Amino acid sequence: MTDPFPFSAIVGQDEMKRAMILTAVDAGIGGVLVFGDRGTGKSTAVRALAALLPPIRAVEGCPVNSARAQDVPGWAQGAGRRVAPRPTPVVDLPLGVTEDRVVGALDIERALTRGEKAFEPGLLARANRGYLYIDEVNLLEDHIVDLLLDVAQSGENVVEREGLSIRHPARFVLVGSGNPEEGELRPQLLDRFGLSVEVQSPRDIGTRVEVIRRRHAYDTAREAFLAQWRKKDAALRRAIVAARAALPSVATPDGTLEDCAALCIALGSDGLRGELTLLRAARALAAFDGAAAVARAHLRAVAPMALRHRLRRDPLDEAGSTARVARTLDEVLPAVPV
Numbered sequence: 436m437t438d439p440f441p442f443s444a445i446v447g448q449d450e451m452k453r454a455m456i457l458t459a460v461d462a463g464i465g466g467v468l469v470f471g472d473r474g475t476g477k478s479t480a481v482r483a484l485a486a487l488l489p490p491i492r493a494v495e496g497c498p499v500n501s502a503r504a505q506d507v508p509g510w511a512q513g514a515g516r517r518v519a520p521r522p523t524p525v526v527d528l529p530l531g532v533t534e535d536r537v538v539g540a541l542d543i544e545r546a547l548t549r550g551e552k553a554f555e556p557g558l559l560a561r562a563n564r565g566y567l568y569i570d571e572v573n574l575l576e577d578h579i580v581d582l583l584l585d586v587a588q589s590g591e592n593v594v595e596r597e598g599l600s601i602r603h604p605a606r607f608v609l610v611g612s613g614n615p616e617e618g619e620l621r622p623q624l625l626d627r628f629g630l631s632v633e634v635q636s637p638r639d640i641g642t643r644v645e646v647i648r649r650r651h652a653y654d655t656a657r658e659a660f661l662a663q664w665r666k667k668d669a670a671l672r673r674a675i676v677a678a679r680a681a682l683p684s685v686a687t688p689d690g691t692l693e694d695c696a697a698l699c700i701a702l703g704s705d706g707l708r709g710e711l712t713l714l715r716a717a718r719a720l721a722a723f724d725g726a727a728a729v730a731r732a733h734l735r736a737v738a739p740m741a742l743r744h745r746l747r748r749d750p751l752d753e754a755g756s757t758a759r760v761a762r763t764l765d766e767v768l769p770a771v772p773v
Contacts, residue, residue: 441664442483460719465629466609475634477612485525498556524565562607572611631744678722686728713741
């Protein structure tokens with residue numbers, strides 16, 4: 436298997452990298468939607484994330500990555516019983532995938548050779564406790580979108596077909612990437628992404644030259660290039676682990692809650708998911724920064740990615756959602772002088 440491009444070696448795209456790090460600190464934030472030009476490192480970042488993430492501990496042979504032997508589903512009792520570390524799963528969901536491939540189906544080979552009804556797990560089982568990645572997510576077929584919405588809501592995959600009745604946990608971080616020129620995302624799925632980031636091709640010569648230089652080194656002298664960035668990736672992994680441990684103790688002052696509500700009211704975001712996601716992302720950032728409590732600076736840093744995709748369209752405002760969030764931040768939550 437080819438070693439992915441190092442996460443730390445990705446040039447620029449700081450907001451995209453920050454969003455992915457925050458979901459690694461707190462998976463409860465929800466997924467990450469990355470929209471932007473082709474060739475801007477969207478897929479590269481997701482592949483790099485797989486190598487960066489700390490391993491999980493799971494029962495050997497368990498198709499749903501159960502953490503304990505007693506949690507292995509009944510239909511998978513043949514799984515080994517030893518708990519051992521394994522890489523955090525990052526599973527690709529390709530366009531045109533069938534529903535059976537996603538949710539799982541009857542194991543045809545076992546049915547024909549042994550005359551037994553057995554369940555063959557799908558992509559949702561493999562992605563449990565990890566990441567499910569969809570490239571060109573805006574081109575995904577509607578019936579697959581509906582299926583993902585149901586599973587994302589419940590955290591459980593239910594399969595009832597061919598005489599089978601199967602349930603298994605399916606909790607994962609959904610990462611989607613796409614080009615907005617190729618179509619918009621359905622609002623129901625858009626709302627399921629905790630964070631949304633926009634990526635663009637770099638405009639200055641120096642940045643583009645550095646991108647070319649690093650990619651060329653990766654392609655022509657891979658071992659040396661990977662060794663050069665291994666320490667930085669390892670340091671980032673340790674920081675994520677430390678942030679996970681610190682997250683429960685991060686204090687949330689009442690003023691922070693009021694700031695969240697005031698900002699979302701001013702932006703006119705629907706429902707309360709905006710406030711909840713904003714707060715979780717700010718807490719994760721505070722933990723990653725080693726702060727004891729969430730500060731306004733943390734809210735300001737994550738507000739664009741937590742809220743830009745939750746705004747109603749304003750036909751009289753041509754500035755775009757990112758500019759609207761930035762403008763409202765300055766009006767409602769001005770930066771506090773240090």
